[in-house]
Amino acid sequence: MVKTIDAVDLIGKIVKALEDKKAENVVALDLRQVSDSLDYFVIATGTSQPHLQALQDYVQEQLRDEGVRPDAVEGPSSRWWLLSYGPVLVHIMSPEAREYYDLEGFWADAARLPLPV
Numbered sequence: 098m099v100k101t102i103d104a105v106d107l108i109g110k111i112v113k114a115l116e117d118k119k120a121e122n123v124v125a126l127d128l129r130q131v132s133d134s135l136d137y138f139v140i141a142t143g144t145s146q147p148h149l150q151a152l153q154d155y156v157q158e159q160l161r162d163e164g165v166r167p168d169a170v171e172g173p174s175s176r177w178w179l180l181s182y183g184p185v186l187v188h189i190m191s192p193e194a195r196e197y198y199d200l201e202g203f204w205a206d207a208a209r210l211p212l213p214v
Contacts, residue, residue, distance in 0.1 A: 102165055104137055104184045105210075111187055112212055114159040115141045118152050120189070124201060125210035136184035138204065142195050146175040152189045153178040 102110075108125050115123050120141035128135040143149035150173065157167060157180065165182065172178035176194040180187040188200060 102163070107160075107165065107182055107185050108137060108139055108210065109213060110160060110163065110165075111139050111156055111182070111185065114156045115139070115152060115189075116213075117159075118155045119148075120152050121192075122195075123212060125212060126201070126204055126207040127210055128204060128207045130208065131204065131206045135186070137210075138186050138188060138200065138207075140188045140190065140195070140200055142192055143189055144192070146191075149175070149178055149189055149191065153180060153187075156180060156187060156189075 112123055112125060120143060123139070123141045126138040126140070128138060141152065143152050153170070153172060157170075160166070160182070167180045167182055169181040170179070176191045178187075178189040180189070190198070
């Protein structure tokens with residue numbers, strides 16, 4: 098990450114970018130009380146492979162305009178993109194991948210951040 102930004106502010110910018118591009122079921126989880134190694138997840142659903150691509154492109158573009166770059170990007174995939182922004186991991190998933198991996202269920206004890214943050 099090139100620029101330092103507060104994690105909650107970063108989540109707000111990520112959520113806005115996802116919502117601007119019509120991501121579905123956007124959720125932000127605060128994992129700090131339930132994990133020793135993870136801080137925050139933002140999870141969103143894209144409706145197709147091109148939609149997944151557009152969502153991750155737009156998130157990166159919007160944050161790049163703020164001087165923020167991802168530490169890592171995992172993809173392309175027709176099911177799941179993972180963007181790492183320091184304490185915030187962004188999971189952009191197909192409906193099938195989101196249901197199968199059930200990150201919200203796995204991290205059910207994590208607090209949900211109210212959106213928009």
